[in-house]
Amino acid sequence: MRTTKTEKLRLFEKMLTIRAFEEKAAELFGQNLIPGFIHLSIGEEASAVGTCSVLRSDDYMATTHRGHGHMLAKGADPGRMFAELFGRTTGYCKGKGGSMHIADFSAGILGANGVVGGGFPIMVGAGLSIKLRGTDQVGVVLFGDGAANRGTFHEACNMAAIFNLPLVFVCENNRFASTTPADFALAGGSVSGRAAAYGIPGHSVDGNDVLAVRKVVGQAVARARKGQGPSIVENQTYRYRGHFEGDPQKYRSEEEVKASRRENDPIERFREYLLREKTLSAKREKALREQVAAAIEKAVDFGLKSPEPHPAAALEDLFVAP
Amino acid sequence: MVEKEISCTSAICEALSEEMQRDASVFIIGEDLIAHGGIFGQFSGLPEKFPGRVIDAPISETCIVGGGLGAAMTGMRPVIDMHFADFVTTAMDEIANQMAKIRYMSGGQVKVPLVLWAPDGGGLSAAAQHSQSLESWFVHTPGLKVVVPSEPADVKGLLKSAIRDDDPVIFFQHKQLFAHTGPIPAGEHLVPIGKAAVRRDGRDLTMLTYGRMAHLCMEAAEQLAAEGIDAEIVDLRTLKPLDFACISHSLAKTHRTLIVHEACLTGGFGAELAARIGEELFDELDAPVTRVAARDVPIPFSPGLESYVLPQVEDIVLGARKVFS
Numbered sequence: 103m104r105t106t107k108t109e110k111l112r113l114f115e116k117m118l119t120i121r122a123f124e125e126k127a128a129e130l131f132g133q134n135l136i137p138g139f140i141h142l143s144i145g146e147e148a149s150a151v152g153t154c155s156v157l158r159s160d161d162y163m164a165t166t167h168r169g170h171g172h173m174l175a176k177g178a179d180p181g182r183m184f185a186e187l188f189g190r191t192t193g194y195c196k197g198k199g200g201s202m203h204i205a206d207f208s209a210g211i212l213g214a215n216g217v218v219g220g221g222f223p224i225m226v227g228a229g230l231s232i233k234l235r236g237t238d239q240v241g242v243v244l245f246g247d248g249a250a251n252r253g254t255f256h257e258a259c260n261m262a263a264i265f266n267l268p269l270v271f272v273c274e275n276n277r278f279a280s281t282t283p284a285d286f287a288l289a290g291g292s293v294s295g296r297a298a299a300y301g302i303p304g305h306s307v308d309g310n311d312v313l314a315v316r317k318v319v320g321q322a323v324a325r326a327r328k329g330q331g332p333s334i335v336e337n338q339t340y341r342y343r344g345h346f347e348g349d350p351q352k353y354r355s356e357e358e359v360k361a362s363r364r365e366n367d368p369i370e371r372f373r374e375y376l377l378r379e380k381t382l383s384a385k386r387e388k389a390l391r392e393q394v395a396a397a398i399e400k401a402v403d404f405g406l407k408s409p410e411p412h413p414a415a416a417l418e419d420l421f422v423a424p
Numbered sequence: 425m426v427e428k429e430i431s432c433t434s435a436i437c438e439a440l441s442e443e444m445q446r447d448a449s450v451f452i453i454g455e456d457l458i459a460h461g462g463i464f465g466q467f468s469g470l471p472e473k474f475p476g477r478v479i480d481a482p483i484s485e486t487c488i489v490g491g492g493l494g495a496a497m498t499g500m501r502p503v504i505d506m507h508f509a510d511f512v513t514t515a516m517d518e519i520a521n522q523m524a525k526i527r528y529m530s531g532g533q534v535k536v537p538l539v540l541w542a543p544d545g546g547g548l549s550a551a552a553q554h555s556q557s558l559e560s561w562f563v564h565t566p567g568l569k570v571v572v573p574s575e576p577a578d579v580k581g582l583l584k585s586a587i588r589d590d591d592p593v594i595f596f597q598h599k600q601l602f603a604h605t606g607p608i609p610a611g612e613h614l615v616p617i618g619k620a621a622v623r624r625d626g627r628d629l630t631m632l633t634y635g636r637m638a639h640l641c642m643e644a645a646e647q648l649a650a651e652g653i654d655a656e657i658v659d660l661r662t663l664k665p666l667d668f669a670c671i672s673h674s675l676a677k678t679h680r681t682l683i684v685h686e687a688c689l690t691g692g693f694g695a696e697l698a699a700r701i702g703e704e705l706f707d708e709l710d711a712p713v714t715r716v717a718a719r720d721v722p723i724p725f726s727p728g729l730e731s732y733v734l735p736q737v738e739d740i741v742l743g744a745r746k747v748f749s
Contacts (some may be wrong), residue, residue, distance in 0.1 A: 128430035128749035203529040212497060217521055223490020224522065227442055230479070230491055231498040234451060238587060254517075257487040264482065325622065400514065419532030 103156070103320040107381045114277060114376060115156055115314050115390055117147040117369050120171040123180055124343075126332040127170065127187060130402070131347045136187045143171040143309075145342035148368035149173040152315025153242060153337075156323045159161045162210045162228045162241040168201045168341075169214035169273075172244050177209040179321040184405030191415070192408040198419065210353045218279075219252030222243065222271075226258045229267030229332075229380045240242060240326045241269045242319075248279025250293040257336070268326040271334045272319060274309060281353040294336035302332050309337025310368040313375075340366065350390030427607040432597065435576040436466045436541075438582035442612075444474050447501060450587055451477040453492055454505025462505060464543060464602055489515035489540065493523045493592075494536040496674055501587060507594065509544035509596060510556050516544065523592050524567030526720040535590040539583070545598035545636055545686055546734050550720035555730075557635070557687035563596045563664050563696065570594045570663040574638040576606040578661055581615025587619060597634040598686075620667035622674065626656035629744055630674040634660040634696055641684055644740035653744060655682075663693055671697070671717065672705060679710040679745050684740055689717035716743040 105113075110371050124142045131140055142152065146168075154175035157163065165172040174180060180318070185203050186193025194204045205213035222241060225243040232239045249255055250273055262269045273293040277284050290296065297304025303325070307318045315337055322333035340362045344351045351359075376382035430438070447570045451474075452467060457482045458494040461468035471478040477582070483489045485506070492502035501669060506512060512519060525534055546555035562568045569591055574577045586593035623638060623720055631641045638659040644657040658674050662668065675681055681701060694715040701713055719733045 130712020194531065195529060195533070198531050199529040205526075205533055206531040207497075207533045209532070211525065215522075217517055220517065220522060223487045223518055224494035224497065226487050227491035227496070227502075228498045229468055229494075230453075231495040231500045233476075234449075234495070234500060254490070255483045260482060261484055261487045261491065376596070388443070419529050421569075422535045 103239065103317045105316065110376060110381050111390070113151050114318070114372055116151045116175055117312065117372065118391060118394045119180070119397065120147045120174050121151060121369055122126055122394050123170060123183070123401075126398050126402060128347055132219060135406070137189055138200055139346045139348070140187065141163060141168040142343040143168045143344050144339065145362065145368065146274055146276060146339045147171055148312035148372065149272070149309045149315055149337040149339050153244065153272050153319045154313045155316050156320040157210070157240070157242060158413050161239050162225065163213045164211055164212045164241075164243045165226045166218070166245060166249070167214060167216055168246065169204065169244070173204055173211055173214070176211050178204070178206045178211060179402035181404035184401050185408045188405045188408070189315070189410070190279060190405060190408035191411045192404070195392040196415065196419070203324065205324040219245065219249040219254040222254040222258035225269060226267065229262060229269045230265065232268055233265070234333065238281045238327050239268065240323050242272055242323070244272050244274060246279060247273060247275040247277065247284040247288055247293060249283065250296070251279070251287055257422065259296070259300045259332070260300070260333040263302050266329070266331040268329065269332040270319060271332065273334065273336040273414065274339055275336055276339050278341065278345065278353065280345045283353065292336065294334050297334040302334065302337070309339035310366050310371060312368060312372050316335055338369070368393045427609055430608050431574050431603055431605045432576045432579045433464065433466050433602045435579035435581060436597070436657055437468060437578045439587070440467065441473065441582055442471055442472070443587045444477060449499060449652070450501045451479060451501065452505060453479040453488055454482055455481060455483055455488070455507050457505060462597070463507060466602070469616060471632070481634060482492060485511050485514040486518060489732045490518040490522065492538050492540070494527070495538065496536045496592070497526065497534050501537045503539045503541055503587060506542040506714045507538055508554050509542035509558055510553050511521070512542060512558060517527045519562070519568075520565050524565045527591070528567055536592045537590045539586045539593050539595050541595045541597065543599045544596045545600055546723045546730060547600050549725055549727055549730060551725040555723035557596070558687065559596055560665055560687060560693045563693055565594070568593070569665065571617060571661065572596045572634045572663060573661055574601065574635050574659055575700055576604065577608040577613065578615050578621070580608060581613045582617065582661065585614050585617050593617065594672065596635065596661070615661070618662045618665040618667055620661055620670040621659045622670070623657040623659045624652040624655065626678065628654045628678055628680065629656065630671070630678045630681045631655050631657045631684055632660065632671060632681055633657065634663065635686060637684045637686050637715065640737050643737045643743065647737070647741050648744050654749065655744065668700065668704070671701070675701065675705050675708045679708055681738070682714050682716065682743050682747055683744070684716045684735060686718055686734060689715060690720050693718050711747050713746050714743055716740050
């Protein structure tokens with residue numbers, strides 16, 4: 103897949119935006135400005151941006167409890183996302199969903215999900231719907247290595263394969279399902295390897311290489327769009343933060359996290375590549391980073407200045423016609 | 425309109441045929457739908473009439489129900505065949521955590537127009553995993569509408585309304601009633617969701633019931649009439665939203681009530697009815713609210729055991745006498 107210089111800069115900017123959003127969310131959570139709990143995807147930006155860069159705005163995406171990056175990459179507005187994190191009326195869900203349930207149906211985002219593996223059956227339905235309506239849309243379901251051990255994954259792969267649905271199953275193998283290492287929990291050691299059982303293509307990709315993700319997911323999406331059926335893509339990545347903010351992370355060493363940041367950071371790797379091929383200059387980088395920081399500040403400001411919902415609004419939005 | 429007699433099975437078929445004709449976004453998904461027209465023959469003729477819109481799925485209830493949900497969220501109006509109501513357990517996350525909540529959790533961004541059609545009930549020696557009445561699980565889950573018809577006209581009219589409804593509807597239909605026939609108006613026939621029907625007018629006692637028990641209540645009412653007890657029978661038809669105005673109207677006349685359902689007693693829908701009547705209609709009552717329901721055990725296989733567990737006409741008669749004792 104050819105990627106122009108402008109597109110590469112756009113990918114870089116998106117990755118910076120996600121990193122800035124997540125770091126700001128961690129900071130605000132630490133200041134008790136975000137109720138509940140949040141799951142951050144710092145370190146996994148290449149997977150989100152590479153995957154969503156090959157989707158159209160009318161393509162469907164289902165994501166997970168660790169979904170902020172996917173949503174931003176698919177086109178969600180950071181201001182309305184922060185407003186939802188703060189539980190305000192201007193949030194995507196008017197404060198009824200929070201971090202784990204943000205959805206933006208106008209951008210094809212069918213929702214994050216509080217249930218690990220909850221997105222698979224829904225995306226099977228979106229795939230069926232695409233086939234029945236006869237459009238050339240594609241559906242992508244993002245999930246972690248933990249979700250690959252749920253029955254919903256296996257049922258969805260089977261059904262997507264027999265119905266030849268236009269879907270791509272994009273696993274972000276970040277090595278840990280909450281506290282449980284994939285090395286322990288994943289029989290066979292590979293999510294993409296499971297594709298063989300369903301007679302569909304499976305690919306394992308360096309998930310911290312945004313262009314590699316873009317290429318492989320791009321091929322799977324093109325295949326699905328042509329009516330050639332579903333695929334599994336497994337992006338090998340690593341999460342820097344705990345499962346949730348505040349996770350004591352007793353299941354891994356600080357050194358392991360530091361080493362990944364030092365040697366395999368998706369943003370740093372792409373930055374070096376862009377500088378090397380002179381797509382990016384130091385001056386341009388500085389401008390981009392300032393632009394992203396300003397946009398995130400503006401988004402936070404929008405969220406914090408938005409009104410709290412009236413308590414009785416809790417009774418609205420249950421039914422179309424009660 | 426000229427009336428005709430049809431069975432509950434034919435009523436399902438007529439409703440689906442008319443709605444699939446009317447709206448191209450309606451489709452059916454489930455197991456064993458094409459070869460047999462559904463395991464109860466409830467979809468006979470539809471696979472041929474609407475090719476590609478009656479979808480046979482593998483035994484994969486999680487993805488059948490979740491798939492229906494995803495389709496509903498993206499512009500379709502699925503009717504999901506649950507095979508047996510008991511199998512909802514294999515798709516409970518898709519029903520309780522996803523289907524019921526997605527509209528609300530997203531701040532009303534999306535509508536979920538689907539029908540989950542679930543044949544329920546006992547009396548057929550189908551034993552504990554094919555005989556249950558599980559309506560109270562869903563009544564207890566905000567975001568779902570729950571319908572339990574007893575007559576063919578209501579099966580047709582409520583199924584058509586459920587398909588047109590923009591919210592998820594859990595549609596229970598008792599397996600013993602498939603062959604039951606009744607009059608049905610010719611032409612377009614819709615029954616609104618959320619409206620009860622008075623099956624028998626009476627002065628002395630209000631029987632609150634639904635599903636197959638409405639028929640047993642009718643038999644019991646005839647026996648009670650001979651004893652001088654004139655029972656009114658309110659067939660609730662929809663449990664959520666509940667037609668409490670109808671209940672209230674009837675109790676203002678009879679001042680006594682007997683609640684009858686096939687589901688087991690403890691935590692059953694009768695408990696909710698009793699509580700609400702106690703809270704809102706206490707001054708109307710001349711006797712304690714009384715319940716007749718299945719005993720609190722799984723449904724056993726052997727016919728003698730099963731009929732001991734499920735409410736019978738005699739149990740309803742005894743229950744009514746208790747109200748007057």
